[in-house]
Amino acid sequence: MSAHELFPLIRVPSGWPVPVIATVAMVVLAVLDLVGAVAAKEWADNGTVRALALGSVSFLVLWWVYASSLRYAELSLVTMGWIVILQVGLLLIDRWRYGVELPTGKWVAICVVLIAQGYLLLAPSAESTAAAPG
Structure with missing residues (x-):
């Protein structure tokens, strides 16, 4: 009996577009x-x-969801989105639950890093810009 028979990967409806699958996967992984x-x-x-x-x-469960999501979406896309959401969540939990106070300079650095990660995640790739007309 194979591992796939014991623990089948999660299947999503065939009509779901890849960006929706990737976004749902990122949020579930971060949670x-x-x-x-x-x-x-x-x-x-x-x-x-x-x-x-x-x-x-x-x-x-995270590992199972991650492996399942990679059947539908790119490794780098899912991983970067998951990490960005996770970082924001951890900062908020540290602040609210554990009372961690960060100086303004660190918050500015965090925002710069998150903006850079957002750019890496959302900016068009070389293939999509090369294929664009005109």
Whole structure:
């Protein structure tokens, strides 16, 4: 019995456009990663088995969703979008849940990095600009 038979990859409806699949995958991956990250922090702080179990399950499901999404969308696109969403989520969780205060200069640097990542993610690729008419 193969691994695909034991754990089949997630299938999406054939009518879904790739940008929708990629966007849904990015958001789901970021949410699963955020859950796992918070569970890891809670386990590190309190050593609760519940946090360990939640984090472990979260990362296993994350891996399954990630592998499934790569059947439909580009590796770099899904990964960059997931990381950008994850970074914003972690900054907000650190601020609101753990009371982490960052100086203005660090917030400016974070914004510059996020803008650069957004450009990498959303800017037209060389193939699409070469194929564009005129």
